[in-house]
Amino acid sequence: MIQIKDLNFGYSKKPLLFKNLNLNLSQGHIYGLLGKNGAGKSTLLHNLTGLAYPQSGHCIVNGNISADRSVALLEDMYFIPEEIYVPSVTAARFVKNTGSFYPNFSEEQFYAYLSEFDVPRESVLDKLSFGQQKKVMIAFGLATNTSLLVMDEPTNGLDIPSKVQFRKIIASVLTEERCIIISTHQVRDLDSLIDTLVVLHDREIVVNQLLDVISEKLYFTTLEADDNQPVLYQEESMRGKNAIIANTNELYSKVDMELLFNAVISNNQPLINLLNTKTI
Structure with a gap:
């Protein structure tokens, strides 16, 4: 499903963050991406989702080069960044404006996830706390039913009960056709959730194991x-x-x-x- 081949990436006037990095990920798994602060976890996810452009090498998702940002790629992938922005609209309006971009989006599932997260569906999004906003974006991402769901530090801002609920919901949505990648520095938050561990260290993937x-x-x-x-x-x-x-x-x-x-x-x-x- 995902093939990262000979990826080289660095920011201007700085040493390469990745040098000839290779990684293969498959459907039917929940991957936990771990690395020290500054190791490049977020940057790797940005390359994978087409938000950053490698100096050389490729990130390929379902046969589509990520950097091309094709419709076929974007409609079957959802990315939840660590820092989120929500508009000043209700959840219902957000769904009306955005859900149609994803062919398999389920409004019924979205509201079910909101209910499980205890987020009022009539709330205006930018008036919610950061933790509640994060739960809305997680609920929306799950309801897109894309084959690839990528989350960067999704549990930041969640209290302990919400983290428990998050693990329960994520574990319930994995199918053989779906790949979920979760990047975090809070290792304990992935406990009993992921089935495959990926560790990024010193510009390379040093562990990728079930x-x-x-x-x-x-x-x-x-x-x-x-x-x-x-x-x-x-x-x-x-x-x-x-x-x-x-x-x-x-x-x-x-x-x-x-x-x-x-x-x-x-x-x-x-x-x-x-x-x-x-x-x-």
């Missing part, structure tokens, strides 16, 4: 302070050592994405190499 595959290769556990067994990465905690070890015994553990992310951005090459080793 969580199930990660759990086959790595074991996440808490060790006693005096436990000296070999670990790939560890952090001290009140209970001992939160650790990642090679899963040589084929045990199951839930992937601790925050711990794994910290390990990856510390340039833990043995762990990264193990993650990227192809399974037979």
Whole structure:
């Protein structure tokens, strides 16, 4: 569905942010895009959605080059940026003005999502709080039923109950024909939501793996302070050592994405190499 090939991009008078970056994403998955602040997550999404133009290389979505911004691309893709703008209209008027640009838009679904998010449908959008505005845009994006839905820091501005509702709704809308990409620096907000982890670090994609595959290769556990067994990465905690070890015994553990992310951005090459080793 998505192919990013040999992408080179940089801002004027600055070093390249991406150099020969490659990434392939498929339908039927919810991807979590992680990276340090300044790593270029938003810029990568802008290239993917045709809002930024690479110096060389291509971003291709369903056979369409993103930079061309063709109708075929735009009517089947929806992007929710971190900073949103809403007009001074009601939700109903916004739907009348904008919904027709998306062939599969469902007004019924839109109002159902608004209800689940506890947003009054008669509210004027620019009079809502930032969190409520964000929920309106998420509801609209979901109701477009585009094959690609891209969200940059969607949980910024949401309170804890709304984040729980967000995870519940997103998990319910994934189909085999849809690809959802969520970029965030709040790793915990993706817990139990995504099925594939993508990490952007040092101008390249260093991890692009299903969580199930990660759990086959790595074991996440808490060790006693005096436990000296070999670990790939560890952090001290009140209970001992939160650790990642090679899963040589084929045990199951839930992937601790925050711990794994910290390990990856510390340039833990043995762990990264193990993650990227192809399974037979």
